[in-house]
Amino acid sequence: MKHITTGSHPASPWTAVEFVTTSKSPTDYHDTPVSRLLARVIYRALFDEGFTAVTLLAVSGHHRERYLLRSRSTTHSRKRTEKLASIANDQLPLEVGITMVEVDPAPLGVTPVPVHRLLTTRDHPVTRAQISTPTPFEQLLKIATSMRPHAIQLIVSRFKGESVEVSLRVADFSPTVATHTAVGDAHYHQHAPDIAAPFEAFNLTTNRAFIFDHGWQQHTETRLSGPPVPMVTREHGAVVKVPTLASARDLSRTPTEYTALFSDDPPAAPLTPTYAQHRVLPWVRLDVELLPAFCGLRAHTYHVSPWKHFGRAPPRITPQYTLREPKPPAASPPPSDPIPAAGELEIESSFGQTALKWAREQGANVTDDYASPFEEFTAAYPNQTHHCVILTDPAFIRGDLVAVATDIHQSSTIDRLTVFTDTTDVASRARNCLQRPFIRTDDGKTRLYTKSMRLPKTLDAPVHRLPATSEWILTPTGDLEYHQGGTVSARASPDETFETITAGFPQVSHRDGLFTVTNLADDGQRTYKTNEACFEEFEFVYPPAVPSWLVDGLAFATVLLQDGDTVSEYQPNAQWDTPQLTTRDRVAATEFFATYTVADPDRSLTYADVETAFISWLRHQTEEPIDGNFSVSLKSAFPGTLPSKHSDDLQKRTWRYPSEPAQG
Structure with a gap:
């Protein structure tokens, strides 16, 4: 081969x-x-x-x-x-x-x-x-x-x-x-x-060095939950024009x-x-x-x-x-281990072969130790870190990406997730999905994306009755709820298997040319001769993609964008990130609270926890300085109750759902 x-x-x-x-x-x-x-x-x-x-x-x-x-x-x-x-x-x-x-x-x-x-x-x-x-x-x-x-x-x-x-x-x-x-x-x-x-x-x-004389500064962020993180950001109060700042950084790389x-x-x-x-x-x-x-x-x-x-x-x-003389000695490249071919790794697309080449030129040893709905491989780098590299296509399912990221976040053998993209549109969707692995509903709920599902020829899969709509909701207490037609029809722990949660749902099967739906509310069953007839009345229930992180989706994952022979991190600044705008931090804090917290009359947050999460989130959104004090901005933007401006008890507000600490 x-x-x-x-x-x-x-x-x-x-x-x-x-x-x-x-x-x-x-x-x-x-x-x-x-x-x-x-x-x-x-x-x-x-x-x-x-x-x-x-x-x-x-x-x-x-x-x-x-x-x-x-x-x-x-x-x-x-x-x-x-x-x-x-x-x-x-x-x-x-x-x-x-x-x-x-x-x-x-x-x-x-x-x-x-x-x-x-x-x-x-x-x-x-x-x-x-x-x-x-x-x-x-x-x-x-x-x-x-x-x-x-x-x-x-x-x-x-x-x-x-x-x-x-x-x-x-x-x-x-x-x-x-x-x-x-x-x-x-x-x-x-x-x-x-x-x-x-x-x-x-x-x-x-x-590479002259950027620090042209509006950039180097520092180490120590306020995160993980190990200190080196950063290069713009200087406080830099008067250099923004295009010049950007070109200085570009010249360094x-x-x-x-x-x-x-x-x-x-x-x-x-x-x-x-x-x-x-x-x-x-x-x-x-x-x-x-x-x-x-x-x-x-x-x-x-x-x-x-x-x-x-x-x-x-x-x-x-x-x-x-x-x-002396003549150069004859070339004798060192012996090397056989490199797995793309076919052996089940990498078929030219896009995938480009990613393979890039990983190997970065010094990675490539294997196929991981399985996912994506075209993927595992890259072991010289610094002893293992990355799962997945290759996206324009029609990727957000829930599948969240599910893979959750698995990597909890893995004891794979350290990071790398998402390889070749268009800015796909890179943007992947990054947004990792940054916000849920959907904010108009009524303040946290709706989850759903994963794709491989169906056997016999189907044997849960369904729900149409025209009622259904959705998976993750509550602030960490419960997983299945809503159908606005009613909670199932509640479980996210740790329970999908099969266990849906065991009492209507089930569709396909045998002997007939489509049969069992487990109906009236304890009866319905039989249909055609696929069309069955799915005019029922729809599959797809598994929820439950994330194990809330704010730190970009701390353990990287979205890469291929542009010709260049591969670099896709890291656009947020819409609110207006350089040198004095209210920038407050606007960012307002967006942060609206995205990652919800109202709760019985619970509260501590300022220390909020600041750590805010900084972890902020460092992926901007190149502006983040080594300052955010107390005033966070407290002024807090949508809950604040006993006083000096209080560190942020009342009547809680996280959207529990999550594991960031794995720096």
Whole structure:
């Protein structure tokens, strides 16, 4: 059976010069540092041979760091690559091997990873700076070893006179890194290495760090019932224009930087105007004498391939011929376990195969340990969390989604639910369903969604008589009620099985070509010759989807939206979320109380419980600050009785129904 591939980077193969470094490679050559010798190679290519730009790539291989030098695509040809090899042969120490290679980036996959790009506020060349030993670039190479795997792209191009422009990107392929969700991105901000630190003399920042100078703040939310949660939100009182705030955040996570990383034809600076809005440039202009600061080679070997058990692989590098020893060792990918094919996982749709590819490129081990009404699989990630990934279609049944989410919420083996969508409409419905897993009726009741039901050929299923309407209601005390025609005809615990609850309901069966309804109120039965005749008088009773959470539906579940090759969390702001509006918190509190609480003359809520639930809910609705005090807003919006504005006893109000605590 054909296996699903891990995807492919959109770039086409290209030729390059590989530098082979070993543990015996010298740190200098005739008292000249290797960084300066490599800078000479680049200088000669640009200023003596007329190259427009030269690119140096450092990328993790299976067993060692790979270094690739190539010309920019505008002047790219095999002849140009051979000229680079000739220059390198003249300038670099003999202990550095030089080989002509063909590079195919396809095994890297299409799923974007975090890319750090150096930025500067200076638009004229740097002419003076103290260059340390090892150089800033060599320090960066050492820092990058904590990113397993990683890739570093250095592009050097001519500027004016004896000046050059240097563009530097660092991609973190670590399978434990996941920035496609807001929480994951905030967590990465806390733990990612400081890429700009080695370049302190040049006063640089990165696209991921500069957002904190452009209206964003980082903090940890400790008021939730679970463990502390890292967050990135807008600053209090930020005066930056909203579009600028949004574009700064987009630049920190843009997939465009990943696309340009290995492309044979990098996009023609499509982000430059956006960076300019923030008064930064995505390259550094400097005097050519300072170029060695951005050059260097550092031998590094891996005892265990950083790509092992990973749905990606390093670029496929094929030697063409060797100019001088040492030759690169033959490629020997590490052994890996067989990857289950889509057919084995019962994933038939192209949408499902895209989700499989995405999960594997995130480092997941995929199995089929879970069964649901959806197309689904289980993804075990390197951080030891297990996600149930379900694939929605435009006609998905809300009750089925609630039922799966309830099961995952209570599961001891699966940690999270991931809902994979490919349209904003489906993503919006799925997110709203998880955020509010019930229907608010006009009379204040909490009506439940119903699940689909597999019917055997003999039917044997409960029905109710038409034209009376029926609904499942969940009460504030936690009772499950079945209402028919406005009358409560059954009351039970949500823990009871559907078969037990409906045992006394009318039942329809199909045998010997006849449809028979038994258990009628008059103890009789009715027989029909056709399906149409039977269901003109009766209708199936479908099982209720009883949620095990109230406010925290988005705390243990994530809705992802696929847009081309990019997959990210679908997280629109709420309608009431007007930035910098002083009444925002009160409007949000009003919506919160109306949605998740009901009037009750005999019960009350505590402020502490309400605040925790409100913050848990609020953090999924907005990017505005939520690290302030909500006491005034919550108490002023409370629709029940408040003895005084200082009281923490919120009277004559209770939760819509009991639920389990959030599983952070």
